[in-house]
Structures are given as C-alpha cells and as structure tokens.
Amino acid sequence: MTTGARLAGRLRRAREECGLSQQQVADALGLPRTSLSKMEGGTRNVSTLELTKLIDLYGFPASYFLASDDEPRPEDMIHVLRRAVPEMARDPEVGHAVRFGATLCREGASLRRLLGGAVEPAVPNYAARTASASDAIRQGEAIAREERRRLGLGDTPVSNMADLVDDQGIWTAATHLPDSLSGLFVNHAAAGFAIMVNRRHGPVRQRFAYAHEYAHALFDRSRTVVTSRRDNASERGETRANAFAAAFIMPPGGVAERLRRIGKGRPSRHTRAFFDVANDVVTGAVVRERPGSQRITYADVGEIARHFKVGFEAALSRLKSLKHTSAAESAALLDQRDIGNRYIRLLGEPGRTGARDADGHRHLRAQIVRLVIEAFRQEAISRGRLLEIGRKLAIDDGELLDLAWAARPY
Structure with a gap:
C-alpha cells in the first residue's frame, strides 16, 4: 500500500467515524466534493494546510493519519x-x-x-x-x-x-x-x-x-x-x-450561617445568655421573635441560591435535607419556583452580570430588595412605601408587587 493510498484510507475512515458526509467535509474545506472524493480515493494529493484542517475537523491526532503501521486506529x-x-x-x-x-x-x-x-x-x-x-x-x-x-x-x-x-x-x-x-x-x-x-x-x-x-x-x-x-x-x-x-x-454550617445573617432559622423562642456584673453570675432571658418572622419564604430560598450560586430547586432541596423546611413547607415553596426564579433574575443570576450592575450597585440593590420584601411581608411597611423604595431601585411597580405579595402568608 503506497503512502498516498494509506492516507486516503485513513481520511475516509475518519470521516465515516465522525458521521460526516463528503459534502459536509468538502464545504468545511472550501473545496468541491469531487476533490475530497479524489483525496479519499488516493488520486489527489493532500496539502499540509488541508491535512491540518482535516485533523482539526475530525478531532483525531495527527499520528492517526501519518503513522507508518498498516491499520492504525484512533x-x-x-x-x-x-x-x-x-x-x-x-x-x-x-x-x-x-x-x-x-x-x-x-x-x-x-x-x-x-x-x-x-x-x-x-x-x-x-x-x-x-x-x-x-x-x-x-x-x-x-x-x-x-x-x-x-x-x-x-x-x-x-x-x-x-x-x-x-x-x-x-x-x-x-x-x-x-x-x-x-x-x-x-x-x-x-x-x-x-x-x-x-x-x-x-x-x-x-x-x-x-x-x-x-x-x-x-x-x-x-x-x-x-x-x-x-x-x-x-x-x-x-x-x-x-x-x-x-x-x-452548600455545606450545612454555611447554609445555617446564611439563614442567620438574613434573620431566619432561629426558633420562635430562644434564650440569650449574658453576664450580670452586679451579681457576678451568668443569667439569661427568653427572647420571642416576631410572629411569623422566622418563616422561610421563596425569597429566602432565592437568597440561599444566589449566595451559593445554585438553582432555586437545588437550594430548596438542600434546605429540606438539612431540616430547615418541613416536607409541607418545601412542597409549598416548590410551587413558588417560578416567582423564585423571577426574584433571582431580578437581582442577578449567579455567574452572570447584567444591565442592572451598570453603576456597580448590584449587591446593594439585592440587599435592599430582600429587606423591603421581608418588611412588607411582616407588615412593617405599607404598599406605598414598598413602591417608593422600588422606584429608587428602578424596579417596575407591578414586578415588585408580584414578588412582595407572593412572600405574604398563604
């Protein structure tokens, strides 16, 4: 078998292994199909440039085409x-x-x-x-x-x-x-x-x-x-x-710490210890959180997702597996995945930057949006105040109202 015939056979086998037609390869090389047919038939020489393009197109190493053994394989x-x-x-x-x-x-x-x-x-x-x-x-x-x-x-x-x-x-x-x-x-x-x-x-x-x-x-x-x-x-x-x-x-300690930082994850009643300097003893007091303040909302799930750069459903699944949400709560939050993803897109999806970061305030806006929605959920601010802050953040009234009402108790 001559060198030309050996190379011709390898070119044909490589193309067939790639599932490409002669016309597709000829188009990629910028040649008539008949030229490629002659290359594979051993009746036309292959230039160095053409062989380089074919190596790149097929993804096979150069040694496959140039080795001296009779029947080389990839x-x-x-x-x-x-x-x-x-x-x-x-x-x-x-x-x-x-x-x-x-x-x-x-x-x-x-x-x-x-x-x-x-x-x-x-x-x-x-x-x-x-x-x-x-x-x-x-x-x-x-x-x-x-x-x-x-x-x-x-x-x-x-x-x-x-x-x-x-x-x-x-x-x-x-x-x-x-x-x-x-x-x-x-x-x-x-x-x-x-x-x-x-x-x-x-x-x-x-x-x-x-x-x-x-x-x-x-x-x-x-x-x-x-x-x-x-x-x-x-x-x-x-x-x-x-x-x-x-x-x-999403390590357990990291998830718990993030929930704590956004004001969630604590029991509704807990004891805070402090040192009584007058009596030289450690004492404590029972603290009661605002009713409903510790309920995890779709926005909180969105915050976990954004913090760890994962999707809404992955964050929710992790919260459930770590028992931060019950089966019933998780099911209800899963039903809100569409609004949760809208929330994430509004604040900027993990791994992507958008027009909202043109002035470098994306992180600050995200913090304010989370807080204003939570404040509205807990009825700490009015609808008018919600929209006032939203306009400062350049958020459409309807979009912000949809997000805010979705966080309210069912």
Missing part, C-alpha cells in the same frame, strides 16, 4: 468515549467536540510527562461500596465535609467550581454534549483525569455538574468513563455524587 481513549457517548456518531458537533477535548487532554498529559510531572492528579481515593441509597448519601456528604476540610474551605461558598477542580490537576472543559448528558468523568492512561460538562447548560447547572463529576474522580476512578445522564440518575453512584455535590457546594 487512540483507545476515543474508542472508549465513543462507546460511552454513542451520540458522537450521530451528532457531528458532539463527536468533534468530545474528540477535540480528549485530544487536548492527551497532549497535556504528554507535556506533563516531558516535564517530569505526574499524569494522575494527587487527589484522595475514597472508593467504597454502597449498600443502599441512604448509604450512598451518607458517603457523599461525609466526603464532602472531608474534602472541604482538606482544601481549607470552611463553610464559605466556592467562588468557581471549575477552577477548584482544575487546581487539583484534573483537566476540565465545558463542551458540546447531548442535552441528556450533564457531564462525564474520564480516567485514562493516555490523559489522566478529565471532566467535561455540558456547555449548553447554564452556569448554575454547570457548576453543580463540575462538583458532581469531581465526586466521580474521588469515588469511581476505577472506571474509565462515568457518564451522568437523566436515565441513570437513580443509580447509587449517581446518588452519591449528587449528595456530594450538594453538600460540597
């Missing part, structure tokens, strides 16, 4: 990913994105080796068997606490989940994936650890996906690829990774 990592993500063959965009990401990870690992570094990151291995779903949840939450301790995070929010994972030596990328696939974890000798999340999903969902896939790196590294899909969400490994992500992003 790297094993590509094969494994193709089995785990069958959509790669059906959707050219997904196929190219995943192959390209895998190729970059392989190149990065090669550079690490050249520089004397380790390909596999030095993150702990918490692999353990799970006997039940409740056992999986306990494991996920326990390791989330341990990882926060190891990383020195305390109870503070993680500012950027992708950066944190990257700092652990794990390749990270937000790339084109099927909508049903939120992310995947890869452990392969050619690349080390890699996490890909779905860039079509919003920043809040991507943040959770990075934490979820990080859990797979901690628990499931014996598997070459772990995919997180809608149809495998009930598996114990996925349950454990979800529990880890929720506890890692």
Whole structure:
C-alpha cells in the first residue's frame, strides 16, 4: 500500500467515524466534493494546510493519519468515549467536540510527562461500596465535609467550581454534549483525569455538574468513563455524587450561617445568655421573635441560591435535607419556583452580570430588595412605601408587587 493510498484510507475512515458526509467535509474545506472524493480515493494529493484542517475537523491526532503501521486506529481513549457517548456518531458537533477535548487532554498529559510531572492528579481515593441509597448519601456528604476540610474551605461558598477542580490537576472543559448528558468523568492512561460538562447548560447547572463529576474522580476512578445522564440518575453512584455535590457546594454550617445573617432559622423562642456584673453570675432571658418572622419564604430560598450560586430547586432541596423546611413547607415553596426564579433574575443570576450592575450597585440593590420584601411581608411597611423604595431601585411597580405579595402568608 503506497503512502498516498494509506492516507486516503485513513481520511475516509475518519470521516465515516465522525458521521460526516463528503459534502459536509468538502464545504468545511472550501473545496468541491469531487476533490475530497479524489483525496479519499488516493488520486489527489493532500496539502499540509488541508491535512491540518482535516485533523482539526475530525478531532483525531495527527499520528492517526501519518503513522507508518498498516491499520492504525484512533487512540483507545476515543474508542472508549465513543462507546460511552454513542451520540458522537450521530451528532457531528458532539463527536468533534468530545474528540477535540480528549485530544487536548492527551497532549497535556504528554507535556506533563516531558516535564517530569505526574499524569494522575494527587487527589484522595475514597472508593467504597454502597449498600443502599441512604448509604450512598451518607458517603457523599461525609466526603464532602472531608474534602472541604482538606482544601481549607470552611463553610464559605466556592467562588468557581471549575477552577477548584482544575487546581487539583484534573483537566476540565465545558463542551458540546447531548442535552441528556450533564457531564462525564474520564480516567485514562493516555490523559489522566478529565471532566467535561455540558456547555449548553447554564452556569448554575454547570457548576453543580463540575462538583458532581469531581465526586466521580474521588469515588469511581476505577472506571474509565462515568457518564451522568437523566436515565441513570437513580443509580447509587449517581446518588452519591449528587449528595456530594450538594453538600460540597452548600455545606450545612454555611447554609445555617446564611439563614442567620438574613434573620431566619432561629426558633420562635430562644434564650440569650449574658453576664450580670452586679451579681457576678451568668443569667439569661427568653427572647420571642416576631410572629411569623422566622418563616422561610421563596425569597429566602432565592437568597440561599444566589449566595451559593445554585438553582432555586437545588437550594430548596438542600434546605429540606438539612431540616430547615418541613416536607409541607418545601412542597409549598416548590410551587413558588417560578416567582423564585423571577426574584433571582431580578437581582442577578449567579455567574452572570447584567444591565442592572451598570453603576456597580448590584449587591446593594439585592440587599435592599430582600429587606423591603421581608418588611412588607411582616407588615412593617405599607404598599406605598414598598413602591417608593422600588422606584429608587428602578424596579417596575407591578414586578415588585408580584414578588412582595407572593412572600405574604398563604
């Protein structure tokens, strides 16, 4: 087999593996289809520029096309990913994105080796068997606490989940994936650890996906690829990774502290201790909170969501699991998720900036909006005062009234 014929066969196989037609590839190269047909038939030479474009288009390493062995195959990592993500063959965009990401990870690992570094990151291995779903949840939450301790995070929010994972030596990328696939974890000798999340999903969902896939790196590294899909969400490994992500992003102490700072989460009656200097003793007094003041509203859920940069439903689920809201309260608040998301959008969604921050007062506005809605809910201010403050914040009267009335007791 001549060099030209060998290259021609590889070009044809690469295109077929990518699920692309000759016309699609010819259009990408800016050539007539007949020219590509001749390339794949071995009757037309391939220029260096054309080969470079084809390598980028197909996402295969250059060695696949240029190696001297008779029947080279794509790297094993590509094969494994193709089995785990069958959509790669059906959707050219997904196929190219995943192959390209895998190729970059392989190149990065090669550079690490050249520089004397380790390909596999030095993150702990918490692999353990799970006997039940409740056992999986306990494991996920326990390791989330341990990882926060190891990383020195305390109870503070993680500012950027992708950066944190990257700092652990794990390749990270937000790339084109099927909508049903939120992310995947890869452990392969050619690349080390890699996490890909779905860039079509919003920043809040991507943040959770990075934490979820990080859990797979901690628990499931014996598997070459772990995919997180809608149809495998009930598996114990996925349950454990979800529990880890929720506890890692929203630690119990951090949630309790945030509720305290916004004036919620205290019992309706509690004792405050103080030192009686005249009698040289510690004494206390029973304090009664304003009736209804401690009820958690959709706006409070929204505040937790914004503080920890998660979605409304994720924040509500965490509040319920930590027993800050009862089953009945959680169900009622879930019914208000639409108004809750409107509230979050008004104040600025986590991970995004908008026109309302043009003068740099976004955080101040958010604080005032929360307080004015709570004051109206507790009937501490009138409707007129609510709207007066809202106009100073440049909030539409109707929008603010909708948000304020929704926080009132049912």
